[in-house]
Amino acid sequence: MLIAADRIWLGGRLQTGLAIETDGQKVTACRPLGGDTPDAHVPLLMPGCTDLQVNGGGGVLLNTDPTVAGIEAIAAAHRKLGTARILPTLITDAPDVMEAATDAIIAAMGRPGIIGIHLEGPHISPRKRGTHDARFIRPLDARTMAVLRRLRRADVPVLLTLAPERADPALLREAAAMGVVLSAGHSMATAAEAQAALESGVTMFTHLYNAMPQMSSREPGMIAAAILSDAWCGLITDGIHVSPEMLQLTLNARPRPDRCFIVSDAMPTIGGPDHFNLYGMDIHVRDGALVNSEGSLAGAHIDMVTSIRRLVRMTGIAPERAIAMATDIPCAAMGLAPLRIAPGMPLIDLVALDDGLRLADIPGTGS
Incomplete structure (x- = not known):
């Protein structure tokens, strides 16, 4: 044909x-x-989109089903909506859950759509935890370093989101030397601390603006450091997490316009029911948003193709640029070859x- x-x-x-x-x-x-x-x-x-931040889909949350079957179900739900490749994302949880997810992702590599894993936490700031459970937050430690070594020995691409001010710079350099992609997020870092993290191996910022101190005239913080850097920056473009004006400002202000990419931050409601359970709390879709009982955003209810369309509509950027942000750029951020027709x-x-x-x-x- x-x-x-x-x-x-x-x-x-x-x-x-x-x-x-x-x-x-x-x-x-x-x-x-x-x-x-x-x-x-x-x-x-x-080509189908590449999404570096997928907590769940099809009614499945990686944290509650850290198995090969769970990972495959999440990937299949997103594939139906135009996302060909994902990093299944484990948010802050107990060490044994991280280790179970590690076992599962190693076994799942090579199956359709699975290109690695994103560990979002638990090494984050308690003050910027969002929906992450405070019980499991801890500084970057030997147990996680062992997980990272195991994943990299198995040649699994790894993205690790952490608060750089809560991590030993020597451990950051060690993880970066393994080939782990380090991303600053859920952090109270100042601009100076963010810059020091970039010098210690951090190359990315996780869902820019969200779970970070906001910029002011005398406290630019990590957001300004991110925008002014050559680092990769993920953005949630559902129109809820970041306003259209701030998205437009970011895209116009970057010294490297090819260093911003879209993430969905999707939860099990994508391709699934309108609610799910996280840390024992029920999360429901309300007016397009996912909010927990504490009033914090609990991920996003959006897929990547919808994210492309909303970004174009909200900011007026060319479809070509938005498509790049959902395909080639996230691949480049992970050091992976893009999908080609x-x-x-x-x-x-x-x-x-x-x-x-x-x-x-x-x-x-x-x-």
Whole structure:
């Protein structure tokens, strides 16, 4: 089957005049359409999104089901909504839960959509814990370092979110030397402390603006340090976690415009029921937000394709830039090769969007 598209994401940009050939299972060619008559047409084709912060999906939360089956269920729920690859994300929990998740992710590597793990905590600031349970918060320690060594020996990509002011710089350097991607988040760090963390191996900031001291004229804090740096910055673009104006300010202010990427911070409600349990508390979707009984945001109720569309609508940036923020840029932030539309690409990794940047069916595939 020959499928033409008005625009195809190829080589890091949207290109026109192209089509793909498919056998119904995979892409067999991506080439100029020329004078050929296509069997079908879509407005836009792109690789599936890559999401570096996925707490859950399909009714499953990694913290409560740290198993291979749980990880596969989360990945499958997001794949149906246009996300091809994820970092299943474990938020602050007991050490044995982290170790169970480590066992599961090592066993799950190589299965569709699984590209590593994101450990968000427990080495965070109690003052900026958000929905994370204070009982399990602790400084970066030998037990977590052992987990990191085990994951890296198994060649598992690892993203570790921590409060850098609560971590020994020597341990930060040791983790970075292993190949762990260190991200500052859930932190009270000052601008100076954030800068010192960048010099100790931190290369990323987790969901910028959220669970951080806010900027002021005399206390720029870690947010200003992040924006002015060359580090990678994740952003939740649901319009709830960060206002459109602050998103626009951030995208305009970065010295490297290619260093911001989208994360969903999705919870089990994506592709699942409208509620779930976290640390014994029921979390419900209310007006598009997930809030716990303490009034804190408890992750996000959004998928990556919706995040692209909302970012374009809220800020007016070009779709091309938003697509990059959901595909190539998060891969680069983790040191991974991006997905490419090329011969051999499974169709489950391919996404079609309509003119409104909404998920569309790929003709002839039933997806």
